[in-house]
Amino acid sequence: METILLDQKVFTKETAMIPFALTDVLTETAGETNTNLLHFWQFEQTFILGMKDTRVDHLSAGIDVIKDNGYDPVIRNAGGLGVISDQGVLNISWIFPKEQISIDQAYEKMVTLIQKAIPELDIKAYEISHSYCPGKFDLSVEGKKIAGIAQRRVKEGTAVMMYLSVFGNQNKRSEIVQEFYQKSLAENYGKNGYPDVWPSSMTTLSEVLHRPLTIQETKRRFLQALKIDEPAQNALNWIEENEQANQFEKKMKSMQQRNKQLEEINHVRIL
Secondary structure (H helix, E strand, C coil), X not given: CCEEEEXXXXXXXXXXXXXXXXXXXXXXXXXXHCCEEEEEECECEEEEECHHHXXXXXXXXXXXXXHHCCCEEEECCCCCCCEEEECCEEEEEEEEECCCCCHHHHHHHHHHHHHHHCCCCCEEECCCCCCCCCCCCCEEECCEEEXXXXXXXXXXXXXXXXXXXXXXXXXXXXXXXXXXXXHHHXXXXXXXXXXXXXXXXXXXXXXXXXXXXXXXXXXXXXXXXXXXXXXXXXXXXXXXXXXXXXXXXXXXXXXXXXXXXXXXXXXXXXX
């Protein structure tokens, strides 16, 4: 089965909800049409909050940390915990029909893919407990996390999504997430399933390769691993051509509703 490649320009503060609405539409479409899709996407300066993050004790104080560090928050339409995304981070969504594979097997497909894309590194999958958004399928080199994987299943489709720290100041990213939890949880920091973030627990691909690595080269490695040589299509254009524009609008409205909490906090912050 061929894999359709999707990409577009970097998402900004104004367009930060789009990739999450897109993922749901693309996942539904993959299941309905028996199609494989690979979607590359990036953010400018965005702190992605999971639903659990919205239930911290002092969310407004945490949002202040995010904003004061030059990032903008967005609440994704899935569980899990917060991650930072900027132009040194590549987000990769590998979307395929649900088939008869378990949740763990779907994760393992992504693990195998990155190992094939970057064969010179010994990339392992296990939880890095003091990283941000720790999970069973954290990807690390010599004990330091370079990527995290999440999964979303919609109707008959599966999306396995990875954020991959390619280059940039990973220590600073981790410090921002650490401070977000310290301020938003106060005396409950590191408790109730929220991570006790150690900046030293994470790194970038460039650091472990001991050379600069661009986003373009990273994309090229994944395309070679999947033997994709077709040019990328704009994801938004693709769903319109496949008559999914109405479904996309519904998903966007759902995302806007989910993010109203941030609007209210921002309004108070301005006042």
